[in-house]
Amino acid sequence: MARANHRLTKIPEMAIRRLSVYTRCLQQLEEDGVKTISSQELAERFSLNSAQVRKDLAYFGEFGVRGIGYYVAGLKAELQRILGLDREWSVALVGLGNLGSALFHYKGFARQGFRIAVVIDDDPAKIGREIESVPIVGSRDMAREIKARAVQIAIVAVPPEAAQTVTEQLVAAGIKAVLNFAPTRLRVGREVRLKNVDLSIELETLSFYLAKGAR
Amino acid sequence: MARANHRLTKIPEMAIRRLSVYTRCLQQLEEDGVKTISSQELAERFSLNSAQVRKDLAYFGEFGVRGIGYYVAGLKAELQRILGLDREWSVALVGLGNLGSALFHYKGFARQGFRIAVVIDDDPAKIGREIESVPIVGSRDMAREIKARAVQIAIVAVPPEAAQTVTEQLVAAGIKAVLNFAPTRLRVGREVRLKNVDLSIELETLSFYLAKGAR
DNA sequence: TAGATTGTTAATCGATTAACAATC
DNA sequence: TAGATTGTTAATCGATTAACAATC
Numbered sequence: 001m002a003r004a005n006h007r008l009t010k011i012p013e014m015a016i017r018r019l020s021v022y023t024r025c026l027q028q029l030e031e032d033g034v035k036t037i038s039s040q041e042l043a044e045r046f047s048l049n050s051a052q053v054r055k056d057l058a059y060f061g062e063f064g065v066r067g068i069g070y071y072v073a074g075l076k077a078e079l080q081r082i083l084g085l086d087r088e089w090s091v092a093l094v095g096l097g098n099l100g101s102a103l104f105h106y107k108g109f110a111r112q113g114f115r116i117a118v119v120i121d122d123d124p125a126k127i128g129r130e131i132e133s134v135p136i137v138g139s140r141d142m143a144r145e146i147k148a149r150a151v152q153i154a155i156v157a158v159p160p161e162a163a164q165t166v167t168e169q170l171v172a173a174g175i176k177a178v179l180n181f182a183p184t185r186l187r188v189g190r191e192v193r194l195k196n197v198d199l200s201i202e203l204e205t206l207s208f209y210l211a212k213g214a215r
Numbered sequence: 216m217a218r219a220n221h222r223l224t225k226i227p228e229m230a231i232r233r234l235s236v237y238t239r240c241l242q243q244l245e246e247d248g249v250k251t252i253s254s255q256e257l258a259e260r261f262s263l264n265s266a267q268v269r270k271d272l273a274y275f276g277e278f279g280v281r282g283i284g285y286y287v288a289g290l291k292a293e294l295q296r297i298l299g300l301d302r303e304w305s306v307a308l309v310g311l312g313n314l315g316s317a318l319f320h321y322k323g324f325a326r327q328g329f330r331i332a333v334v335i336d337d338d339p340a341k342i343g344r345e346i347e348s349v350p351i352v353g354s355r356d357m358a359r360e361i362k363a364r365a366v367q368i369a370i371v372a373v374p375p376e377a378a379q380t381v382t383e384q385l386v387a388a389g390i391k392a393v394l395n396f397a398p399t400r401l402r403v404g405r406e407v408r409l410k411n412v413d414l415s416i417e418l419e420t421l422s423f424y425l426a427k428g429a430r
Numbered sequence: 431t432a433g434a435t436t437g438t439t440a441a442t443c444g445a446t447t448a449a450c451a452a453t454c
Numbered sequence: 455t456a457g458a459t460t461g462t463t464a465a466t467c468g469a470t471t472a473a474c475a476a477t478c
Contacts, residue, residue, distance in 0.1 A: 229469080263470095266473090267470060267471075270469095270471090280478060281476070281477045282477070282478040
């Protein structure tokens with residue numbers, strides 16, 4: 001029964017993350033000249049259950065062909081569309097310290113259509129300059145630049161004590177989603193999508209298992 | 216009934232992560248001079264359920280006092296011990312490019328007792344030098360340095376094509392846990408704890424919600 | 431003692447997986 | 455048609471939450 005229940009159901013966050021992973025795999029498969037793939041084969045690559053792969057996809061539509069599997073190129077295109085990876089997103093990078101610079105040069109972002117359109121940093125030695133043709137502006141000019149460049153996503157990589165203030169300015173300037181690397185819990189309104197990346201917590205879970213092993 | 220069921224039960228990964236979060240909060244509370252806190256108060260700070268806080272703690276023991284709550288200093292110390300944060304861990308940082316440098320200078324790691332004891336990079340311009348008194352060695356000398364410095368944790372921040380090879384060398388040298396920032400799925404034996412940090416996937420989930428909002 | 435809050439059990443909720451009719 | 459694999463329903467599993475006796 002081909003019904004579009006995928007409009008109504010709430011989609012688990014983990015399903016979205018897996019979609020991301022499938023997409024990258026499909027991209028590789030396409031480059032390798034693979035034409036079709038079954039849910040079973042796809043699942044094996046990530047030690048998942050084939051039913052989970054099919055269910056993740058079923059949230060969004062019917063992309064497969066019974067007896068065949070999925071056409072790699074077609075499914076990749078569908079997933080890219082669903083994830084918003086079929087277009088370019090203008091991103092503002094806030095903070096050009098060590099982490100900010102690393103993120104600026106990180107190749108993975110650009111590959112999926114995320115283009116850093118403006119860098120924001122209040123260091124007088126940096127304001128007014130460019131980095132790889134991307135302008136560096138002070139927070140004073142932040143709102144103007146964000147609007148002018150239709151930036152919707154901000155990557156926050158400033159010291160923790162500056163993060164909340166700068167985020168409020170970003171939201172006031174019209175930013176719709178924030179990826180936060182500052183080790184602080186940010187408070188934003190519900191109209192803004194916030195994702196925290198906590199670098200310390202990952203090390204701490206590792207040390208838990210090491211410490212446990214030693215006990 | 217004070218039984219140590221916490222020795223047998225399998226502990227959810229998410230519970231460990233929350234323990235990390237509680238610990239940091241308790242640290243702050245201690246600095247602020249707060250003596251006791253209830254599961255309810257603690258839960259509210261993270262929009263969690265108080266039963267969840269109590270259950271997370273109950274995996275490891277009985278730390279609270281009925282009618283009172285938890286003594287901040289005592290609970291903090293217990294959780295630090297459980298997470299292995301009551302001691303110093305020697306860490307090897309592999310790859311000193313943009314991301315590696317950022318991670319090297321990242322203050323959050325050192326704060327919780329993770330000390331970068333050696334940097335590994337094969338750039339001839341870097342080998343043999345030091346960065347903030349930490350030696351930089353080539354992968355040729357990796358095994359020797361890791362053993363000499365009793366390093367158990369490695370942070371991998373090399374280009375994706377080098378990640379698998381270097382990880383195998385790390386494991387051969389006796390590394391017990393790997394935090395991987397390279398955008399590649401690493402394959403390691405089951406005796407090694409592996410945690411992947413995928414920077415792209417976070418942006419991709421954000422763009423999913425933005426794209427959905429626009430549909 | 432009366433009030434507060436824990437630790438734990440039982441109920442609920444949600445996500446994963448097995449099973450299978452539909453169908454290419 | 456026979457074989458393969460989907461999309462979906464129903465069963466299972468695990469994690470979250472409500473409820474409450476125990477007890478400070």
